[in-house]
Amino acid sequence: MEVYFYLEGIEKLVAKLKGTENIYVGIRPYGFHAGNMSTLVAYPILLCREMVRQGKKPKFNIYLFINDWEQEKLDGINPHIYPFNVLPRHTTWQFIPDPIDKRFSIVDFWEPVIVNYMNFIKYYYPSVSLKTIRNSAMKTHPSMKKYLLKTLKNPKILLKIFQEYGKKPTLDKAIYASAVCPKCKAARGNTNVLHKDYIVHSCSYCHRESAGDYESFEYWFYHKPLALPRIEAYKIDLNITCCDKYKENDHLIKQQLTKAYGMITPLPKILYTPVILGMNNKIMGKSKGNAINVGLDKLVQLLEDNPKAETIRISRLI
Numbered sequence: 001m002e003v004y005f006y007l008e009g010i011e012k013l014v015a016k017l018k019g020t021e022n023i024y025v026g027i028r029p030y031g032f033h034a035g036n037m038s039t040l041v042a043y044p045i046l047l048c049r050e051m052v053r054q055g056k057k058p059k060f061n062i063y064l065f066i067n068d069w070e071q072e073k074l075d076g077i078n079p080h081i082y083p084f085n086v087l088p089r090h091t092t093w094q095f096i097p098d099p100i101d102k103r104f105s106i107v108d109f110w111e112p113v114i115v116n117y118m119n120f121i122k123y124y125y126p127s128v129s130l131k132t133i134r135n136s137a138m139k140t141h142p143s144m145k146k147y148l149l150k151t152l153k154n155p156k157i158l159l160k161i162f163q164e165y166g167k168k169p170t171l172d173k174a175i176y177a178s179a180v181c182p183k184c185k186a187a188r189g190n191t192n193v194l195h196k197d198y199i200v201h202s203c204s205y206c207h208r209e210s211a212g213d214y215e216s217f218e219y220w221f222y223h224k225p226l227a228l229p230r231i232e233a234y235k236i237d238l239n240i241t242c243c244d245k246y247k248e249n250d251h252l253i254k255q256q257l258t259k260a261y262g263m264i265t266p267l268p269k270i271l272y273t274p275v276i277l278g279m280n281n282k283i284m285g286k287s288k289g290n291a292i293n294v295g296l297d298k299l300v301q302l303l304e305d306n307p308k309a310e311t312i313r314i315s316r317l318i
């Protein structure tokens, strides 16, 4: 697995690209701030711009993975100290209504907003294609089904890897996937896999017992193993992601997950983008109360002014 960092890594990376690679970016579907803009819009544009500079035509296939199977709110003993022992507090983004009008879904609102921002890439480089894929839409894909069932059946495989390679302490008990209760939509309870792909779920919220085929449920799926079916299903060549993941040893964990799950598809190259800090000097995040938007031109300028920086602070509204 080859890793590249920031703007200064793009030149070396582009020298190895043909222009037709499959690129993976991902986001949780509830907002879009300067940190998202850096990884999902500015960096792909800077990558394409360097392709042109090196005399190659960018015709990348960009896959935008929308993580609607992620927990809406984190729960666990202490998600900050034990990030590998987390659970959804209640449900996943898939079941969260739009706060403006609850008849609508929050994912249906944010997905086109995110795609609109990403269409800036196609404005400058029209031969690039952009495809949006929700986790829930991948449910019946054989790769998703295979990795999700493996994770439901044997969370200990992951736990062992996190204990060995993660940079944070890990408790002995953890699960990394759960069915969603069909009645109350809670992703909390016990999910058992019987006879290959028959699911029995008992909900710890409403205490309903549900049973059925894999396909008859929706799921919560922890984000780290979730990368594997995406990479396998879409033959991903390059992942563009924020470098805070690198600091968590995410690349080493993915290598170990690949081995443990027996994935044959090679892991993609990774281009790490800088961490964008908000005005309070903390990592910009939708849940941290410091998310702001800036103009794409101003953001690109900031990235160009700091080609080797691990963190870039948005010090004022621009």
Ligand SMILES: [Zn+2]
Residues within 6 Å of the ligand: 181, 182, 183, 184, 185, 186, 203, 204, 205, 206, 207, 208
């Ligand atoms: Zn329930």
